[in-house]
């Protein structure tokens with residue numbers, strides 16, 4: 387087949403879409419669905435600008451994944467983390483001025499949220515290791531690490547935050 | 561070539577292993593298997609084309625990692641490097657594999673990359689592949705004709721060449737159960753963490769007190785495939801591990817490898833550090849065993 391009909395949940399909304407089989411998830415998000423918050427950097431898995439969360443926890447490079455092989459999966463982009471007001475990571479990036487040009491920021495926010503969902507109490511070393519796949523040309527990383535440390539104080543995310551996310555998804559699925 | 565747009569192909573998404581091997585039997589060389597895509601998609605963005613891709617994404621039940629003290633470790637072909645890293649049995653019983661997963665690529669890549677893909681790609685710089693060679697892993701291949709098991713050292717037959725037939729699907733990787741005093745370790749050298757290795761190595765020792773009963777030693781980035789170092793292994797067999805023995809080992813290692821100059825390092829440097837890397841890995845594996 388050259389095109390495939392798939393079910394994909396994006397930012398809590400269950401979608402039935404048809405995608406060209408050779409389209410990357412990055413292009414599905416940006417070109418087909420309009421989620422331009424997910425950025426294109428290198429296209430080969432090196433920079434992390436295209437990072438998304440898959441199935442609520444793990445991070446993935448959307449430039450390397452084919453949407454056509456993600457049938458039934460759930461994808462969250464930086465915009466999806468803000469569907470109920472900014473999440474703690476996004477607020478912390480503002481508070482710590484962890485943004486300069488901003489190109490890496492959606493990927494950083496997504497990756498940091500994924501990190502804190504898996505490990506709500508990371509050491510500085512763990513934060514730096516987990517963010518290895520996200521390149522920032524501007525900040526020098528220290529402010530980003532501080533932002534993740536600030537956000538960690540709000541993790542694990544409160545039950546209401548998770549419930550909201552899950553309800554939003556359940557509503558969208560029905 | 562484009563880092564953004566992939567060449568055209570036909571995608572097939574079988575639901576079961578039997579459906580997948582039927583497709584492979586029919587299409588043979590015309591089809592390539594797509595797992596996490598972290599090698600294949602990059603290759604397709606560079607220059608590689610395949611008329612047909614067969615995705616493993618919806619194959620039932622191949623994402624397991626099962627450990628049994630008798631039959632060892634069984635890793636399904638869809639299990640990812642990230643799953644290896646999260647697995648307590650791997651961490652406890654197969655430290656070399658866990659350590660390789662721990663330095664492997666970035667979290668985003670580990671979510672997608674499969675262990676089977678790493679072995680099938682067979683890069684001489686493959687990290688989990690290097691640990692699996694030292695641990696003595698076997699790969700299980702299935703076709704419509706049946707299943708066969710191939711020891712990993714017989715599987716890689718040359719640079720970018722392996723023993724898989726076009727009709728075969730890799731379904732599992734098996735690593736024997738450790739004995740009562742088995743220890744293993746992995747190390748790689750890189751310029752910065754997220755680089756591919758300029759050199760990697762892994763050691764598995766079966767010990768009896770301070771005496772090494774048998775050793776398996778693997779080194780990568782020093783030949784067309786990841787290599788075993790049989791002469792060095794033999795030096796250790798039934799010997800007590802002493803500083804003098806380790807000095808012999810460090811001298812022997814460079815005689816068994818044939819590194820080249822490339823963008824990550826030079827042959828000269830690789831020859832110089834190889835002995836020390838293996839010496840330290842032996843010390844680490846011996847400590848892990850006892």
Ligand SMILES: Cc1cc2nc3c(=O)[nH]c(=O)nc-3n(C[C@H](O)[C@H](O)[C@H](O)COP(=O)(O)OP(=O)(O)OC[C@H]3O[C@@H](n4cnc5c(N)ncnc54)[C@H](O)[C@@H]3O)c2cc1C
Pocket residue numbers: 430431432592593594595596597598599600601602616637663664665666669672673674675676677678679680681685686687688689728729730731754755756757
């Ligand atoms: C940014 C980046 C960093 C990386 N860093 C590292 C690193 O630090 N260390 C390292 O070792 N590697 C690294 N890699 C390489 C890569 O991630 C690994 O080799 C990975 O394990 C490949 O697995 P995959 O599932 O993505 O395979 P794919 O790309 O899907 O496939 C790889 C090959 O295996 C074949 N194949 C896959 N599954 C099967 C099967 N079941 N049966 C038969 N054939 C099969 C495919 O046809 C293809 O030829 C990196 C890659 C990138 C992009």
Ligand code: FES
Pocket residue numbers: 425426427428429430431432433434435436437447448449450
């Ligand atoms: S665009 Fe995906 S990692 Fe750079």
Ligand code: FES
Pocket residue numbers: 484485486487488489490491521522523524525
């Ligand atoms: S803020 Fe510019 S790349 Fe990170």
